[in-house]
Structure formats: C-alpha cells, structure tokens
Amino acid sequence: MPKRTDIKKILIIGSGPIVISQACEFDYSGTQACKALKEEGFEVVLVNSNPATIMTDPEMSDRTYIEPITPEVVTKIIERERPDALLPTLGGQTGLNVAVALYESGVLDQYGVQMIGAKYEAIKKGEDRKLFKEAMKRAGIDLPKSGFAYSLSEAIDVAKEIGFPLVIRPSFTLGGTGGGIAYNIKEFEEMAARGLEQSMIGEILIEESVMGWKEYELEVMRDRKDNVVIICSIENLDPMGIHTGDSITVAPAQTLTDKEYQRMRDAAIRAIREIGVETGGSNIQFAVRPEDGRMVIIEMNPRVSRSSALASKATGFPIAKIAAKLAIGFTLDEIPNDITRKTPASFEPTIDYCVVKIPRFTFEKFPGVDPTLTISMKSVGETMAIGRTFKEALQKGLRSLEIKRYGLGGDGRDILPYPEEIGENPHRDKILEKIKKRLSIPNAERIFYIRDAFLWGMKLEEIFELTRIDPWFLKNIEEIVQLEQEIRSHGPKVKDLGLWRGSRSLQQVQLPTPLLRKAKEFGFSDIQLAHLLGLDEISIRKMRMEKGILPTYKLVDTCGAEFEAYTPYYYSTYELENEAKPSSKKKIMILGGGPNRIGQGIEFDYCCVHASFALKELGYETIMVNSNPETVSTDYDTSDKLYFEPLTLEDVLHIVDLEKPDGIIVQFGGQTPLNLAIPLEKMGAKIIGTSPENIDRAEDRKRFQALLKKLGLTQPPNGTATSIEEAKRVAEEIGYPVLVRPSYVLGGRAMEIVYDDPSLEEFVKRAVEASSEHPILIDKFLEDAIEIDVDAVADGNRCILAGIMEHIEEAGIHSGDSACVTPPYSLTDEQIEQLKQNTYALAKELQVVGLMNVQYAIKNDIIYVLEVNPRASRTIPFISKATGIPWAKVAAKVMVGKTLSELGIDREVEIRHIAVKESVFPFNRFYGIDTILGPEMKSTGEVMGIDTDFGVAYAKSQIGAGAQIPTRGRVFLSVMNKDKRPIVFVAKKLVDLGFELVATKGTAKVLMNNGLPVETVFKVGEGRPNIVDRMKNGEIQLVINTPSGKKPKADEVAIRSQAAAHNIPCVTTLSGAEAVVNGIESLLKKGMSVRSIQEFHQEAHQRISL
C-alpha cells in the first residue's frame, strides 16, 4: 500500500524535558519521525518544550513550537495549524497522555484531527490495566493474578485474596511512579495510598508478585496489512522486581529455547493485534518462571519506548523511522532496509553479537534517597556495549558507565579487598555478610558484588538463590573472575600490594600471549590488566602492540552477515577479521558524552550532532564515537561513521590508530571527552579547536588566577587546599561563607556552600575521598549576587557572543539548576558592554577557537568572573533556539579553520522576544527528599518558554517544567528573615491579583504589619490542621518557601517534599517568587498565545540580515 494522500499536515508531540524514564531516546525517535515524514513530503508540525533536542531544530519540521506540552497549549497549536493528523506514539508517555486528553476533551474531533499509528481505543487498551487484562484474557495469554482497587479498603480486600508479596501499580503514571512491592499489610497500605494518589485516574492494580522470574521484552512492529515482525528480544539480567530501565539488559534473549521464544513471539503478535495498535512499534514485557517455564505477559507500551531505542541501536533497525512511515500508510515490505539496501524492512533482524545495556544511577546527588532498586525507575541514563560474547560486552559496558570503573573488577577501584589480603580474621564474616546483603537487596553496584561473591568463595547456586539472576549470566561472570585470577597470578603478590600500578617494568611481567589475547576477548581493559599486573595502562598497550593483539571492528548489519551492509556502524572485538575500512577523505572524529547523568545530558549530545552535521556540510567525513544508545548521535545516519564504543583512552586510541582522523573534537561532549584531551594529545592525536593546554589554563585554578590577573579581571577571593588545615586557613583569609568543591568536576558534583569551620572540615573529608588527585577549591561565596552565563564563539581572532543569560535565582544555585533569561532583564547597557569586553578579552587570551562559556556574578556593580569553560556548555542548545543561530555548528566550522566572518557571523544577535530556560528535577521520583536547590546540580532536564512578554515566557517555562501555575487560589508563604521585607511586595501583588494568603507565624506577622490579609497556619508540629494537611487537601495552589538557615529544617523539608509529591509549584528563592508572580500577572492580563520558533527566528534574522 502506498502512502496516504488524504493527509498532508501531521502534528507530532514530543516528550518534553528529560526526566527519569523519559530521556533523550524520545528525541532520537522524534527526530527520526520528523525526518521520515518530511522526506515523504508531509508538512510536519512539532510541539516540544525541550530546546536541547535535535527534533526542535528549525529544519526538522515545518513549524516547531517550543511550548509547554499540555492539552491547553496543544489545543491552541491545533487551532492555529489545523493539522490533518496527530502522531501520538513517538513522544513517550507525555505525548501519549496529551493525545488521550485531546481526544477525550473532543478537541481532535472538533478540528477534524485523526490519530494515526495508534487509535484512542488501542492506547486505552494498552495503558489501562483493566482493559489490558481483559484483552489478554480474550487473546488466551496468561497474566499474573491481579485485581483493581479505587480505594484503600478495596485494595486491602484484593490484597488478602491474592496474598503477599504483592506488586502495586498505579494506572497512568510515568515509568511506574509510585509503584512498589509490599511484603506486609503495613507497607501495602502506605504504597496503595500513594499509588491511588499518583494515578491520573485514581486506580491501582494489585498483582501476584512475579519477583525473581526471568524478565523479557519483545519489540514488535505492525503495519496496515497486519504484517507483524519482532525486531528484537531482550532478556533482563536482573529478574522481575527491578524496573527494566534500572536493569542490566541483554539482547538477544539468551536462555530461551526456540520453543519458548516462539511461544513468546506468538503471544506478542496476538497481543499487538488484540490491543489494536494499527501501525508502528510496541514494547511487550513477559515474565517466565524459571522453575517450569510458565510465561505471563506483564505489560505493553503501545508506542515507541526506551527499549525501542535500545533495540534500534542493538540491531540497526530504525524502529521510530519505520514506525513513522507505517503510520502514513506504507507497509513493511515497501520500505527498504537502509543497511542492506537490497532487502526490505519486512523481516526480523538477526544479530551476531551480544548487546549489554547498563543503567547509570546518580544516587550520590540525592543523599537520603533509598538506593534500593525496585519497580519504580531511578536511573538517569544508560550505556550500551556490543561484543561478540556476553563477557566482552558486559566489561565494555561497565567501563562505559563513567563511574571510574574499567571493567568488572581488578581495576584498582574494587570496593572490597581480595580474600587473601584479609587472611583469617574476624572481618571475613563481616565481609561475606555484606556481600550477601548486597546480593539480596538489589542496588546499583550489585554486579560488582557478584564478582566479590565469587572471589570470596561463594558458589554459583548460592548467588542465584540470593539474586535470582539466571545461572547462565552468573557462569559468565564467574568465568571473568576466574580469568582475572589467572592474570593476577602473573602480577605482584598480595604482600607487595603497595606496589600497585606502574610499579613494575614490562620486562618483569611474563604474560603468555594466549592469555593476554583471551583477556582482551573477555573484555578486560588495559587499565584492569595494568592493575592486575602491576604495570601502567600505556605499558599494556605497548605489550599488546608488540604481540599484535589489536581490536577488530565488526559491523552492525541487521542480518548476521547474510547480506552486504552499507552503513558503517561498528563495534570493536578481538577477532580475526577487521571490517572497518578507513577512507582517505579529510575526516574529523567527534567524541560523544557517554551515558546521561545529572550534569551531562542531552545538551552535549545536541552539540556533538551539530558538529557532525556542520562538518558534513563542509565535506568532511565525520566519525562519531559514543556509548549512549538513547541519543541522536548514535543514530547510524547522523555521522558518516559510527563507532559504538566506550569513551576511554584505550578504546578511543584504537579508533584513532585505525582511522587517523585529521582532527578530534573533544570540546562538545561534556566532561567525558574533555578528560581525554590531554592524554590523547600526549599520544599524538590531533585535538582541534581551543588547545587542551588552554582548556587546562581555564580549568586549573592557579593558572586561571594568573590569567585573570593579567587581564585585569576580578574573581571572588579564593584559594586551593589539599588538607583540612590549609582549607581552614584559606577560609579564614577570605571569610565565610565560602563555596567549596573538588576541581575537575561537572555538574557541581560535591559542591557546597559552607558557613563555618566544622562544616568545612566535614566537606573536606568527603571531598578528598571523592577526588584524591585534585585539590579542593575554595571561593568566597557572593551572597545575593546576580549570576550570568555568557556563551560565545571565537575563531582565534574574533569573538562573538551567542548570548547573555541572566539567572533568575541568585548566585549559589548551580547554573544548571537555575532558570535563566535571555536577553538579560535587569542589567544596564554599561554592564552588558562590560560583559562583552571581558568575554572578548578571555577568548583572545585563551586563543579560543570554538565555543566558550563564561559565568559571571555581579554584586555591588562589580563584575566577577566565576568560571571560564572554553568548550560547549549546557546552554548552547537553549541559546541556539532562542537566537535562531546554530552556535554549535558555527563553532564546529570555526574549529576546522573557517572564520566567523566567512560564516556571516559578524556581530551579536539582538532578539526582541524573551526566552526563559527552566530546569526540571527528579524530586517526584525520590519520595520525601528535600527539593531545595544549591551548588550541587540536581536537575535532569530543561524546558524553554518563549514569548514577547517576559512574564508569559516565564510562565510558559514553569508550565513546561510541569508546574501548575495557578491564576487563582491560595498561596502559602514562609520565608527566611532576610526575605521578610522584600516578600511583602510579592505578597501584595498576589493579593491584588486575587489570591488568598496563608503563612506561618513569623511571615504572617510581617504581612499583617504591612496591612495584608493573611491567615496564619500551623507549622508541622504546632498543631493540626497544619500546612501539610492543607496541602494534602488541595487547599494550597502555590508554595513560596525560602530556607531559613544553613541547614534545612525538618518541617521545611516536609513542606517542600509534599509540594513535590502533590505537584504544587514550590518556589524556594525570593527572586523565583518575584518571577512567578510576574508570570501569573502576565497570564491573567495577557493570556497565553503560541508561536513557532521559525516565526520568532524570522523576525530576529530580518533585522540582522543573516
């Protein structure tokens, strides 16, 4: 069937900001969809609030709305654009939920918009657990025993009927939020109550626990002619009971016989037909009881999912792209397989390697959060590795995680010692006990504890009992451990442990060549081998070179080599034949950012993708290296070549050796590739753009200080320290409060504001552990200063500012967590001019070629330079979308020798609209934790609000970030003493806008003294009903709560965490409060209208004639 001609204009809804369970995989799928639909000649209208996405690049769609993804806003867009169809299945749960809401409210009918891909009924059947259960029963597919409940008493009845342990799953939430496993009635009541609250429809499903069963996923696609194919099977290493997003997963399934696999395939096909997903992809999860093979279906996502992205990268079959083409009427056999070109997409990919996906957690960012892994997802990113064996892929995956681990163990980073180091002493039992605990309670490090368990003599069967991880996986892990021991037997003896790494010379090590080769085949990194043998990494590399043990590169080709593949998508392995064919073209290699984590997210992937696009435009061959399966950068058609590899020195050098690129870009992928800059350069690789030497000048505190002095720029008084005594001395010199942090970190890891000696001591102890190789940095903390981010691009001669962003929150809150506005709203022309001049001077001095980000603070009219980063910053995508100039592309072209004037960039862009960036936090995932912001970054994503009015732009940013900005109702105020005077103006405005005020005693008194009507409310512990009760009752629509001291108070934490749990907007800074009230006023007086960024950009560019 050819494509449909009855529809011409299609609306795609994106997934909004990056949050836990909805990350950049939906940018990947959305980008593919936009490209596919445009390619077929459709007019594409896109809505997505996340500016850091490739899909919101103006070229990707005809009209791009960077607007909040709410039913109200999307209605306005539909009203304005009148699309013929809506494709709801590519924007994750957010897109699906909004599509459902638009259907239910009649908007789609009213404007004659049809849903393509999946109809409303199919979405409901897939998403509504009750309908799903009925459908599966009709299809003859077994399910876990279960019952629904709409109240706590109903829930208890169901629980009693099924028996413990029980799983509680709230219907219609993101990624299983609020779900849990209850072992007793007390736990059950708590979870059921929370689940009922969090479900959009107040419904929970209570299920027979299938904990410990084997978990599988199938990625299924269907077309209009009812052709159904399975794209990929995935087996979770971690059994049922751990969210699949938090599980180590493996493709393809490893421990199913063909009979079992085909039964699962049959069930998946029946399921997609019964649910009625017309066209496109679905993800279906199954559980299999290992004792007897009983198979039950767990759930189905009637849309493209995180696993679809993984399956696409794992097989080379672009699920989202094909799904988009199926939605517009093509059938699978009409679409060619891009990789083989000659064969059609109507087939089932077969792979000849093993893929391992490992989740990336950031519990260290959220002290106090329970790090136990459950059915509610907690990871913030993932990495994928490909190897010819599971052992190889697992170890490659572990070293891709960016957690300073270089494999399963023996890398100098092991948590526990070797047994013989301990000998026969009382610690032995304690250690074994610890291991057992870590095995039985799922946690982020469990995989490493499995190694320890084997090392400490536990038997495979025992480990299976504790973990329920399939013996096949355990056996493979055991084999890695055994080989580690064999290698170690050639290294220094335990008594010489003091002589670790680099202590021996190559001549002292007699490692049989076959053993070295086998170690590489098992995925051991040079760093692991170095530690085990008492050498350093480079010596191992030399040893391998001498023995000719080098990696080979194999193709990901969808077909197990049955057909010739035309797409250069490679992974490394130690085999006979190398398939990579370096060309003789001019080529540039771009190093990506690895797994998403807080502080390093989609923004950097955006920059890498732009670098690739820009250099392709200039005729270069582009080579991407990255290990993150969720990204656009690892789409095989983003760059000319893709190496899906860990971003370690060893792995990158291998590719450099083979490809011999003319230049490497390390400045776009965040800290991960930046850390490789100097080591790579030392090994003779050519880094282009700003030199690693100058990057170091900006990063190294002492050198930086000298640089600022030379330029006559001011920085807050500061010093460095390597000991507690030194730290105290520096703090005394510059005066408290001080901002302390370890050097060389991104995302404000372990950064803190300290007010006195004891807290400084406490910090130093922790920080030294966090980063022993680098000193601690101590800066004077500028209280109440205005913080400013400047992004600029320079070509070695000229420097042009991409934009100046004024933070809404005052200095002291991590720049990645602050809201910011461009153009700045409270700076004078003189200040702006001074910022420009300072930036020019810095760019010149550092001989910046490419991007540079400078953070400034202004206090008492003095401009301080806080930080200079001559590399891509997190704000580059935002400023690019705000100004309509793709700054990362400009910078990439500059880095290969273009001048700014050649590129037509000869002055700063002035925009008349206002763009606000707001950060999005994972607090609703981590029940009960404080939501207060500080110098340690906690946000996972961002949104943009754009309008001609500041208040509206700010309100849009808040709504886009998920806050329900009220336009009437009751506001709760409780502020620190310092804020009590200025809060009066905020409160007065709220009253003028028609809000009622409630406040705790102290704040209430100040407001009353100023003649404002205010109701006093109890703090927690003062009496009932207290403020938390009032919040739970839905009587509070906005919380303004600024922290009252150095340490958060328990009752304030309760207020803020309740606000997060009930999705009540909670403002924790005075400046934030002012901005919110400003936004509310604009919403009330002007209302909200929508406009595409193409329109905004056109206006801006008409003025600067670009």
Add this chain to the structure above:
Amino acid sequence: MKSQPTAILALEDGTVFEGKSFGFPGEKTGELVFNTSMTGYQEILTDPSYKGQIVIMTYPLIGNYGINKEDIESQTPKVEGFIIKENSSLFSNWRGECSLSEYLVAHRVMGVEGMDTRALTKHIREKGAMKAILSTEDQDRNRLIEKAKASPGLIGRDLVQEVTCDTPYEWKEGLLSEFSLPSPPPSPLERQMRVVVMDFGVKYNILRSLRQLGCEVIVVPASSKTELILSYQPDGILLSNGPGDPEGVPYAIETVKELLDQKPIFGICLGHQLLGLALGGKTFKLKFGHRGANQPVKDLRTGRVMITSQNHGFCVDLESLDPKEVELTQINLNDQTLEGMRHKKLPIFSVQYHPEASPGPHDTQYLFEEFIKMMKHYSHA
C-alpha cells in the same frame, strides 16, 4: 580450564580457520553453510536436511539452554560438523538435560568453537557455499585443503537414502501443548484424513503438525513405489523436506510424477523442489542458500508478508515452470526467488520454506490447515 584440542577448518578454496574442539574429535567433510537463527540449535542439529553439511551458527553464543529430550527433529544429530563462536560452559533452562558438548560427544559429532564465525560467514556469502573439511586429527593445512577438494560435495549426490526411514511407520505424537497458545479447537473432521508422508529426511514437526490437526500420519521411505503409497488409500500425500540436491534422487522425481494426478499433494522444501522437477521445471543451486528463521516471504495473492524458517541450498527456477500449469504463489522478498507454487488444475501446492517452523516463527503453520481443507474438498469431489 581443561585444554581443548585444536580443530582446523579447511575450505576447498584454500582458506583455513582454526578453533577449539568442544565436540567429538575426528575428521569430517561436508558443504560449509551458515544459519542465522538465534535460537533453535538443537532443532538445527537434528534436522535431516543438514546431512552432508557443516553448519556455522552466525549467532555467537550457543549451548546456553542445553539440550532436552523434546526439541528434536530426528533421533540423532545430522550435521557433519557444528561451528560456533562460543560454547556455553553451563546450560540454564528448566527443560535442559545435558550440555551441547555432552550431546555432540555422545553422538560422535564434531563441534568447534572459537572461530571468527562472522568472517567465515562473510567468506561463504562472498564465495558461495563450498566443500570443507573439519579436523582435529590432521594439522597439515595443505593436506586438509586437498582433502576438502577431493570430498564428494552435494551436487548430484543422493543424501536422502542416508536419512530416510527403512520401513513405513505410523506417527502418533502431536505438538508440545505447553508451547502453543490456546486456540479454538480445529473444526472436527467428518472422518480422519490420512496422509502419507514421503520421508526424504522428514522433520518431526511436520509429522507433529499433521497429527495436531487430527490426521492419521503414515511415513514411508523415500524409495517407496507409487503402488505402495496408494495402497494406504491416503487422502493426501506430503512430500517432506530433505537434504542435498533434488536431482540426486531421480527415483523420487519419478514417483512424484506418477502421483501428480492421483491425490492432493503438499510439498515442503526438498519436496517442493521434487515437485518442481516433476512438473517439468528446473532447479538451480543458490550461491549460499537460505538458512535462518527470519526470511520474509510474500504471498502474491494476499500481499501479506510472513516470516519463515528456511533451510535450502537449491531452488526451483521460477522461469522454468509452465505458467499455464503452475501458479507462482509466494516469493522471497530478499532475493525474489520462488517460495511457493500451486498447480492451476490439480490439488497440488508446495512451499520452499518450513511451515512446521522448529526452529522459527509459526507464521505459516496455517498451511497444514489448508492442506487438510484441500484433502477434504478433494475427498468430497
């Protein structure tokens, strides 16, 4: 870890690969082919169509779920040798009874691991399936190459006689019920349909599939004469799959010719090729064949695409058949070769792939029902 003997694979074109033996030691020749299925190694090992062939699995991790009693397609492994990347040292499955290695050793089949099976597969893809030798006994590479060259190969050879049954027998067993999803019971037959299966190396799942639908199944040797076959008064005849070159079994072609206008006939794989030859067509050898569980086949009448399980090195030339007599019903979407045909006048149809799956998808199992419909219709007529 115990040391494994070195095994050498030498190809007739002079290419040599080295690996480690995990099966029975020895020396075997055969045609070297690859299979791209990711599951089902036990079914593949026991599929009689692999007689005379050394099979490479493109999926690297094999042996993971061991070997069980049920998932066999004939009593013993039929491959001449089995080449994989990594043999699992532990098997994990609730039905698993022994390891792949134990199974191969017990049946004296050579198994080799540690080869770059992808490089090997690419070599076959580019140069074509070819004669090869696998040896743990002889380390002299040149001598092995010579032996490979001198080995008989498949062309014109009758491998069927090595795998067909000796005497007729009745098959009683249906499909494994635990692996079928519940479905409406087949419409009751007025009387049981009797099918004679010509065993050219039949896979048990063909027999199980017929039984499952209520047929009485009688299996006869490949060399059975028309009279014997008809003496069972069958409602239909199934021409089974089997190994090697269809032109290597001229006697079977003759029998099929005689049966053409006698009874409804359903041909599968080699059975389909024999039918093609009997209908006056020609067969040719594919460069490296189709072996795997992901082959897309399009039904030209409905436009539907089915994912099929395949194992064949020869193919019926679609140009060679008389369009007045034979309708081409299905084609392979990867290379546009013939996958299915139907006689325009007689109750005869056949497919090149394996509707009985095992291993592979169940998309085309409905063909057995169609066969039954055809037999019923014909028995009324």
